Amino acid sequence: xxxxxxxxxxxxxxKDFDSFRAVDHVSFEVPQGSFFSILGPSGCGKTxxxxxxxxxxxxxxxxxxxxGRSMIGVPPNKRPVSMVFQHLxxxxxxxxxxxxxxxxxxxxxxxxxxxxxxxxILARVGLPGVAQRRxxxxxxxxxxxxxxxxxxxxxxxxxxxxEPLGALDLKLREHMKIELKALQAEFNTTFVYITHDQxxxxxxxxxxxxxxxxxxxxVGPPQEVYHDPxxxxxxxxxxxxxxxxATVAAVNGPNLTLRTEAGTExxxxxxxSGLQSGQRxxxxxxxxxxxxxxxxxxxxxxxxxxxxxxxxxFNGANSSVTVEDASGHxxxxxxxxxGGFADLRxxxxxxxxxxxxKARLYAAEG
Amino acid sequence: xxxxxSKLGFYLLLAPILLWLAVLIILPHIGLFVVSISERVxxxxxxxxxxxxxxxxEEPLYxxxxxxxxxxxxxxxxxxxxxxxxxxxxxxxxxRGRTKTTLFLMCMIPFWVSELVxxxxxxxxxxxxxxxxxALQYLGLVDGPVEMLYNDAAIMVGLVYTSILFMVVPLVTTxxxxxxxxxxxxxxxxxTGAAILREIVIxxxxxxxxxxxxxxxxxxxxxxxxxxxxxxxxxxxxxGMIYTQFITRFNWELGSALGFLLLLLSSAVVFLxxxxxxxxxAETMGRA
Numbered sequence: 001x002x003x004x005x006x007x008x009x010x011x012x013x014x015k016d017f018d019s020f021r022a023v024d025h026v027s028f029e030v031p032q033g034s035f036f037s038i039l040g041p042s043g044c045g046k047t048x049x050x051x052x053x054x055x056x057x058x059x060x061x062x063x064x065x066x067x068g069r070s071m072i073g074v075p076p077n078k079r080p081v082s083m084v085f086q087h088l089x090x091x092x093x094x095x096x097x098x099x100x101x102x103x104x105x106x107x108x109x110x111x112x113x114x115x116x117x118x119x120x121i122l123a124r125v126g127l128p129g130v131a132q133r134r135x136x137x138x139x140x141x142x143x144x145x146x147x148x149x150x151x152x153x154x155x156x157x158x159x160x161x162x163e164p165l166g167a168l169d170l171k172l173r174e175h176m177k178i179e180l181k182a183l184q185a186e187f188n189t190t191f192v193y194i195t196h197d198q199x200x201x202x203x204x205x206x207x208x209x210x211x212x213x214x215x216x217x218x219v220g221p222p223q224e225v226y227h228d229p230x231x232x233x234x235x236x237x238x239x240x241x242x243x244x245x246a247t248v249a250a251v252n253g254p255n256l257t258l259r260t261e262a263g264t265e266x267x268x269x270x271x272x273s274g275l276q277s278g279q280r281x282x283x284x285x286x287x288x289x290x291x292x293x294x295x296x297x298x299x300x301x302x303x304x305x306x307x308x309x310x311x312x313x314f315n316g317a318n319s320s321v322t323v324e325d326a327s328g329h330x331x332x333x334x335x336x337x338x339g340g341f342a343d344l345r346x347x348x349x350x351x352x353x354x355x356x357x358k359a360r361l362y363a364a365e366g
Numbered sequence: 367x368x369x370x371x372s373k374l375g376f377y378l379l380l381a382p383i384l385l386w387l388a389v390l391i392i393l394p395h396i397g398l399f400v401v402s403i404s405e406r407v408x409x410x411x412x413x414x415x416x417x418x419x420x421x422x423x424e425e426p427l428y429x430x431x432x433x434x435x436x437x438x439x440x441x442x443x444x445x446x447x448x449x450x451x452x453x454x455x456x457x458x459x460x461x462r463g464r465t466k467t468t469l470f471l472m473c474m475i476p477f478w479v480s481e482l483v484x485x486x487x488x489x490x491x492x493x494x495x496x497x498x499x500x501a502l503q504y505l506g507l508v509d510g511p512v513e514m515l516y517n518d519a520a521i522m523v524g525l526v527y528t529s530i531l532f533m534v535v536p537l538v539t540t541x542x543x544x545x546x547x548x549x550x551x552x553x554x555x556x557x558t559g560a561a562i563l564r565e566i567v568i569x570x571x572x573x574x575x576x577x578x579x580x581x582x583x584x585x586x587x588x589x590x591x592x593x594x595x596x597x598x599x600x601x602x603x604x605x606g607m608i609y610t611q612f613i614t615r616f617n618w619e620l621g622s623a624l625g626f627l628l629l630l631l632s633s634a635v636v637f638l639x640x641x642x643x644x645x646x647x648a649e650t651m652g653r654a
């Protein structure tokens with residue numbers, strides 16, 4: 001398996017526009033049959049990167065290989081990649097069958113063969129017998145599947161998806177996430193998916209690249225990106241996190257003692273943070289990593305503080321409370337739905353605690 | 367009361383266009399038709415009959431000019447489409463913001479000058495002692511002066527020039543509404559430039575193409591100035607012939623018959639064009 005060339009590999013890819021660098025020395029590899037997401041805020045260069053892979057923009061420098069073959073100078077219609085556009089770009093002047101058969105017609109496939117393969121692919125995406133319908137007769141989710149079928153009928157090496165779920169309503173988006181993942185498994189094709197929605201990336205991907213200012217901040221499986229973010233940006237962008245500014249007071253091997261501006265002492269375990277005593281740092285804490293209780297608990301426990309509930313944000317399984325400690329610092333804490341905190345109200349006094357190894361530490365910028 | 371009031375408002379708003387249709391379009395055409403089926407049997411004596419129409423079919427000059435006018439108008443329309451489409455595509459798809467507005471405006475500027483002046487402009491360029499003839503002589507490419515006016519090519523140039531704006535405007539509007547990602551999707555799925563033009567761009571632009579063609583064809587068919595000025599005496603145009611019947615020969619009956627035939631011709635060609643392009647008039651006019 002290790003001798004296999006990856007379906008897509010980018011080597012030191014750079015794209016400069018007139019006044020700024022949209023993609024800055026990006027290198028990555030996507031193995032065959034995996035679901036790769038590029039996650040980043042708008043304007044981070046992810047769309048430019050995707051358009052370079054599709055061939056609509058050419059890189060300023062660097063190389064881009066698909067199945068080991070360099071794609072530099074290869075026009076989009078000669079590349080073994082297909083793209084699902086943000087607004088799907090189904091041809092409104094053609095019926096569904098002609099839309100899906102478009103690519104096959106361009107390749108000069110015989111008519112009966114096209115009809116057969118179009119029917120076949122439509123059945124595989126769960127839409128048998130819609131070939132004669134018009135585009136505007138389908139629902140949003142059905143159009144989505146037609147757009148994927150239109151690409152997959154060409155059996156591309158890599159399928160690119162440009163935030164195709166963005167235009168759907170929430171319920172359908174949740175449903176399509178699962179369906180997309182299932183389709184990817186079914187076709188066993190390499191998917192490269194770009195999105196700004198971390199939940200889409202986390203749910204569907206085998207690997208996620210988090211992108212910011214044209215660079216990849218971190219590449220890894222969803223669990224790794226979520227639980228072990230390499231940079232402050234990743235920690236803040238992927239998932240919810242409480243951000244605490246503090247100064248390192250003491251370093252004792254992997255155990256650090258920090259002091260917030262308000263004077264609260266924090267204990268954290270960070271074996272490879274590289275932080276020195278006296279350095280300013282940012283502490284990131286997931287809301288679900290913070291425990292909540294009505295009593296102070298055992299003495300000598302680390303990172304326990306008393307606070308007042310300032311807001312209860314009920315959102316079913318994702319409910320949270322905002323707890324403000326004596327110094328006025330607010331923490332967002334996940335609210336367990338096991339019943340014990342059902343009567344928590346604004347103004348209630350609670351105790352928050354978190355284990356030192358749940359915190360992520362990064363040197364503060366500037 | 368409310369519904370009565372709004373009904374009154376509706377009819378009041380409708381009144382001008384109904385009046386316009388009735389007084390300026392329908393009544394004159396009824397009059398024209400009545401005159402066209404009148405035959406003069408003596409001084410101030412008329413009988414109803416189809417004699418005028420028979421004359422048209424019996425006299426080769428009339429129906430040949432008629433056919434020539436139709437064919438040349440169709441050719442001018444086709445030529446305008448071929449020239450106008452790339453211009454419209456460039457303006458709509460390949461330019462942005464200020465450049466787009468400027469280019470669009472530059473297409474319009476010549477139309478601020480009257481058609482007569484524009485046609486004279488072409489005469490200055492094309493005539494024996496004109497700009498092009500002189501330039502060719504100066505460059506030594508020809509020995510003597512060349513006459514480029516008074517032939518069918520000159521008429522064609524004039525017709526295309528006069529009507530190209532009416533092709534470009536609807537085309538720019540429809541092409542503007544074509545989403546760029548559709549063109550990109552076409553390329554992405556392996557389409558060549560020609561295939562995308564044929565399968566994506568032209569089907570989308572069809573309403574614009576058809577409405578542009580209808581307008582240009584009507585303008586060419588009904589044009590009077592350009593064929594007369596650029597075509598000279600030998601280049602006959604059907605409108606010129608109608609003019610002659612009414613003004614020179616005082617034969618209003620035949621003139622009316624010819625006018626009516628021109629109306630039938632243009633309706634027939636537009637109908638055929640819509641049938642061939644599988645567009646409906648309502649859809650075309652609604653979208654463009």
